[in-house]
Amino acid sequence: MPPLESSEIKDRLSATLTAAQWDRLGYRKRAGVAVPLFSLYSEKSQGIGDYTDLTLLADWCEQCGLTVIQLLPLNDVGFNFRPYDALSMFALEPMYISLRALKGVDAKEYSRQLKSLQQNFPTGSIRVNYTVKSAKLELLWTVFLSRNWDTVDDFKLFLEDNRFWIDDYALFKIIKQYQGDKNWEDWETPLRQRDPGVLAAFGKAHTQEVAFQKWLQWQAAAQLQSAKQYANQKGIYLMGDIPFLVSRDSADVWSRQEYFKLHLASGAPPDAYSAMGQRWGMPPYHWEAMAAKGYDYLIHKLKVAERFFDLYRIDHFVGVFRLWTIELGESLDRGGLNGRFDPADESLWEEHGRRLVEVMRQATAMLPCAEDLGVIPHCSYKILDKYGILGMDIQRWNRDWAQTFRFKAPEDYRFKSIAVISTHDMSSFRTWWEYEAGTVDEEYFKRKCEQRGMDFGWFKDRLFDPVSGLPGRLHWKPEIDSADRLAAIMGRPVHELKEFTELYSSTYAEPVQFWDYLGLPQPWKYGFSNRLGKAALAAINRSASMFSIQMMQDWTCMSRIYKDIDFSTYRINAPGTVSDENWTLVLPISLEQFLELPEK
Numbered sequence: 001m002p003p004l005e006s007s008e009i010k011d012r013l014s015a016t017l018t019a020a021q022w023d024r025l026g027y028r029k030r031a032g033v034a035v036p037l038f039s040l041y042s043e044k045s046q047g048i049g050d051y052t053d054l055t056l057l058a059d060w061c062e063q064c065g066l067t068v069i070q071l072l073p074l075n076d077v078g079f080n081f082r083p084y085d086a087l088s089m090f091a092l093e094p095m096y097i098s099l100r101a102l103k104g105v106d107a108k109e110y111s112r113q114l115k116s117l118q119q120n121f122p123t124g125s126i127r128v129n130y131t132v133k134s135a136k137l138e139l140l141w142t143v144f145l146s147r148n149w150d151t152v153d154d155f156k157l158f159l160e161d162n163r164f165w166i167d168d169y170a171l172f173k174i175i176k177q178y179q180g181d182k183n184w185e186d187w188e189t190p191l192r193q194r195d196p197g198v199l200a201a202f203g204k205a206h207t208q209e210v211a212f213q214k215w216l217q218w219q220a221a222a223q224l225q226s227a228k229q230y231a232n233q234k235g236i237y238l239m240g241d242i243p244f245l246v247s248r249d250s251a252d253v254w255s256r257q258e259y260f261k262l263h264l265a266s267g268a269p270p271d272a273y274s275a276m277g278q279r280w281g282m283p284p285y286h287w288e289a290m291a292a293k294g295y296d297y298l299i300h301k302l303k304v305a306e307r308f309f310d311l312y313r314i315d316h317f318v319g320v321f322r323l324w325t326i327e328l329g330e331s332l333d334r335g336g337l338n339g340r341f342d343p344a345d346e347s348l349w350e351e352h353g354r355r356l357v358e359v360m361r362q363a364t365a366m367l368p369c370a371e372d373l374g375v376i377p378h379c380s381y382k383i384l385d386k387y388g389i390l391g392m393d394i395q396r397w398n399r400d401w402a403q404t405f406r407f408k409a410p411e412d413y414r415f416k417s418i419a420v421i422s423t424h425d426m427s428s429f430r431t432w433w434e435y436e437a438g439t440v441d442e443e444y445f446k447r448k449c450e451q452r453g454m455d456f457g458w459f460k461d462r463l464f465d466p467v468s469g470l471p472g473r474l475h476w477k478p479e480i481d482s483a484d485r486l487a488a489i490m491g492r493p494v495h496e497l498k499e500f501t502e503l504y505s506s507t508y509a510e511p512v513q514f515w516d517y518l519g520l521p522q523p524w525k526y527g528f529s530n531r532l533g534k535a536a537l538a539a540i541n542r543s544a545s546m547f548s549i550q551m552m553q554d555w556t557c558m559s560r561i562y563k564d565i566d567f568s569t570y571r572i573n574a575p576g577t578v579s580d581e582n583w584t585l586v587l588p589i590s591l592e593q594f595l596e597l598p599e600k
Contacts, residue, residue, distance in 0.1 A: 003544070004415070012415065016388025017358075021367040025237065025310065031541065032068025032239070032549040033061060036083070036424065036572060037096055038128050038583070039552070042591045046114065047121025047132030050098040051223035054238075056591035058231040063595065069231060070239040070313065070549050072424060074224070079181070081130050081583055084315065085247045085282065087173070089301045090165040092220035095133040097140065103222050104152060105143055113139050126565075127584040140219075144212050158218045164300045165251075170213035171199060172251035174206050184254040194255070224308045232310070239369065239549075240309030242301070244316040245282035252297070258289045259297055264325040267336035269375055275444035277324070277336025278576050284323050284342055287352070295359045302364040309366055317370035317384075317391075321353035321377050322346075335576065350379035357383055369418060369547075373397075385416060390547060393417040395540055396432060396514070405506045407517035410543035419545035421536060421554045424572040428553045429536055430528045431567045438510045439473040440464070440503060448499055454490070462489050470568055476508050528567075530558040552587060559597060561588045 004012075010027035013019065035057070040049035042056050057069060075086035076093050099114055100107045107114065117139065121132040149155050159166060172184070179187050190198040203210055228238050245266050246252045253260050260283040270277040290297055305312055314320070326339040343352060360368060372380055372391040384391050393413045400406050413419055421429050427436055442460075449456040463486070464474040480486055483501040487494045494501055515524035518535040525532075537555070541548045553562075553570070565588065573582045587594075 003411075009546070013388050017361060017386060018367060018388040021361075021365060022388060024365055025367050029545075030067045030547050032066050032070055032237075032547060033057075033064075033552055033555060034070035034420075034424070034549050035552040035587075036072040036583070036585075037074060039572070039585055039587050040591060041123040041586065044098075044100060045123050045590075046099060046117045046136060047123065048095060048128055048130075050096045051220065051227050052098040052101050053591055054224075054227035055230045056595065058227075058234055058236050060591065060594050061231075061236050062234050064555070067236050068239055068311070068547065068549055069236060071241060073241045073243050073315075074308075075243070078176075079130075079133065080247075081128075083241075083583060084243045084245075085280070086243060086250065087247060088165065088169050088251045089243070089246050090162070090304050091169050091217055091251070092224060094140070094216040094220055095130075095136060096223075097136070097216065097220050098223060099136065099139060099143070101223055101226075102143060102219055103154070104147070104149070109146075110139065110143065113142075123586075123590065126586055126588070127581065128586055130584075137216075140216065141212060144215050145208075149211070149215055155215065155218050158221065159214060162217070162304070164296075165255075165304075166214055166217060168255035169217075169251040170210045171203055172254055173213045174209045175202060177209075178206075183249045185249075192254075221307065228308055228310075237310035238308065239311040239313055240305050240366075241313045241315060242305055244314065244319045245280065245284075248281055248283050253283060256297060259286055260284070261286050261325070261342075263328055264342070265328055265330075266319075267324050267326050267339055269324050269336055269339060270447075271375055274336075274576050275441060275447045276334070276576065277339065279326050279330075279332065279334075279336050279339075284325050287356075295356075298356070298359055299363040302360060302366070306364045306366045311367045311369055312364075314360075314368055314370045314389075316374075317372045317389075318374055318376055318380055320356050321349040321380055321383075346377070349377050350382065353379060354383055357387055357389075361387065371423075388416060390545075391417045392423075393419050393543070393545055394423070394426075395419070395421045395536065396437075399506070401506070405502075405509075406513050409517070410539050413543040413545045415544050415546065417545040418547040418549050419540045419543040420548075421540055421550050423551070425575050427571050428551060428557070428567065429533065430553075430557050430562070431570055433511075433514075433532065434526075434528055435470045435568055436473060437514060438507055439469055439475055440507050442472045442474050445474060445503070448503075459490065476504070480504070480508065528557070533558040556594075556597070561593075561597070564588075 006028065009029070013022045013027055037049045040053050040057060042049070042053045045053060054069070061067070061069060073083040073086060074093055074096065075083070076088050076091040077083060077085065078087045099110065117135060121129060121135065175187065175191055176184065184192060231238055262283050264284050265279055266282045266284050267279040268274065268277055322341040322343055324336060324339045325342045326336060330338050343349065369390045370384060370392070372384065373394070391414060398408045398413060400408065422432065446456045449459060460474070463477060463480055465477055469475045480489070483494055483504055486501060486504050487497055490497060490500065511524050512522070515522060518539055520535055537550070540550070569581065570585070572585045
C-alpha cells in the first residue's frame with residue numbers, strides 16, 4: 001500500500017471522535033523517543049535524572065528530527081521504585097526535582113550541600129542508586145524550612161487548583177511515615193477507616209510536615225511544566241504514561257476505598273510470553289461506584305496530567321474493556337493462572353470500554369494513545385478505530401500468526417498505530433537478536449507439557465540445545481527442522497500437537513524470516529551489526545503507522561557507547577519477576593554527551 005498523502009491522513013483522522021485532539025497536535029506522521037527519566041542524567045544531575053534534564057532531551061530530539069518524547073509514569077512511587085505501582089495517580093515523584101531550579105530559592109545558598117550531594121551520588125553507573133531519594137528529600141526539607149511559604153500566592157493558587165487530591169495525599173504520606181511505612185490496611189482502625197476527628201487532629205499535630213509534601217508537589221509541577229513549555233517551543237510534544245491502575249497501598253485507594261474492589265488483585269492471563277500469567281496486586285476499580293460520582297476520579301486524573309503532557313499513553317488499554325482479576329486468597333506463586341475477567345460477561349465488554357473511553361475523551365485535550373498488547377478482545381480494535389486512538393504495532397510480534405508466521409511488511413502495519421521495535425517491558429533490539437530470536441520460553445513449554453501429562457525433562461533433552469542461550473530460553477536443535485520431525489519425537493500426530501507445532505513454526509525460522517523482512521540477503525548472521533540495526537530502524541520508520549517511537553537504546557543501538565555493555569542483562573524491566581535490576585537501568589552517557597554524538 002503506497003504511503004498516504006497528508007490530505008488523506010487528515011481526512012481519516014478528522015473523521016474520528018478525537019478530531020479535536022488531532023487538530024491540536026497536527027495531522028502528520030511523527031517520530032519520537034521513549035525513555036524513563038531515571039535512565040537519563042546530565043552533568044548537573046544529583047544522582048539521578050531530574051525534570052529540568054528533559055530540556056536537554058528536547059535539544060537532542062531537535063537535532064535528530066524527533067517530535068515526541070514518551071516518558072514512563074512520573075508519579076510518586078514512595079520507596080518501592082516501581083513506576084506502575086504508584087502511591088498516587090496525581091502526585092509527581094519528588095525524587096526528580098532539581099535542587100538547582102527551585103521556585104523562590106537561590107541555589108547559591110546551598111552550593112556546598114549540592115556539591116556534596118553530587119559527590120556522594122555520582123552519575124555514570126549502569127544502575128540507579130535509589131538511596132539518593134532520601135538524601136535529596138533531606139536537603140529539600142532544609143530548604144523548605146528556610147522561609148514561610150504560606151504567603152506565596154503561586155503556592156496558594158496551586159493548592160486551590162489541586163484540592164481534589166492534594167490534602168488526602170499529603171496526609172497519607174505523613175501518616176504512613178509515622179506508621180513505620182506500613183500498608184494503610186494495617187494502620188489503626190480510626191486511621192484506616194478515615195475517622196474525621198482523628199485525621200483532623202493528626203493533620204494539626206503535623207502541620208509543617210504535611211505542608212512540606214504539598215510544597216514538593218508545587219516545585220515538581222513547576223519544573224515539569226517548564227520542561228513541557230521548553231519542548232513545545234521547539235515543536236516537540238511530551239507523551240505521559242497514565243497507569244491504568246494504582247497501588248493498593250496508595251493515597252488514592254485509602255482516600256476513596258469505595259472506588260476499588262479490595263478483595264481482588266489485578267493481573268494478566270497466561271500467554272506465550274508469560275507462562276504463569278501475571279499478578280500485579282493493584283485492586284480493580286469498582287466502576288459502578290465511580291459512575292455514581294460522575295467518574296470524578298478518572299476525570300481529575302486526566303485534568304492534572306494535561307498540565308504536563310500533550311499526549312498520553314493509556315497503559316493496559318484492554319483493561320478498559322475487561323480486567324483479569326485474582327482473588328486475594330490465591331497463592332502468590334500461582335501468578336495469574338487462577339483468575340477471571342471483570343466484567344465476566346463478554347457481551348458487556350464493548351459498551352463498558354466505550355463508556356470509559358468517552359469519559360476520557362471529554363475530560364482532556366490530550367491525544368490518547370493505547371498500549372493494546374496481550375490478550376486483546378475484538379471490540380478493542382473497533383473502539384480504537386472509531387476514536388482515532390493509536391494502538392501499538394511491535395516489530396517482532398507483528399506477524400501473520402494464523403498461517404505463515406512471517407513478519408508483516410512495514411506497509412501492512414496499522415495506520416492508526418505507533419510502530420515500535422521494543423518497549424520498557426521487552427528486551428532491546430540488540431538483546432532480542434543476540435539472545436532471544438529463534439528461542440522458546442522454557443516455562444511456557446514446560447507448562448504445556450505438564451498440561452498434556454508429558455515428561456518435560458525428557459522432551460527438553462531431545463528437542464533443545466543444552467548449552468546455548470540465556471537462562472529460561474530454549475534453542476531448538478538444528479535437526480528439528482520440521483513440524484513433522486517435532487511430532488515424530490513427541491510421539492503424536494501433528495494435528496494433536498497444535499500448540500507445540502505453532503510454537504515451533506513461530507520460533508525455529510524466526511531469524512531467517514526476520515532477515516527476509518528486512519530485505520537483507522541470506523544467509524542470516526548471528527550477532528548484532530550496524531547493518532542489521534540500521535535495517536531494523538529503516539523498516540520500522542517506513543511503516544504505515546502514524547508514529548514511530550523507539551526506546552533510546554534502540555535509536556542509538558549502533559553507537560560505540562554500548563561497546564562495554566552486556567546486553568544479556570541490559571533491559572529496563574522483566575515482567576512477572578522481582579529483581580533489584582528492574583526499573584534501574586541507566587544509559588551509558590550523559591545527555592550532554594548524547595548531544596555530541598556523531599550518529600544522529
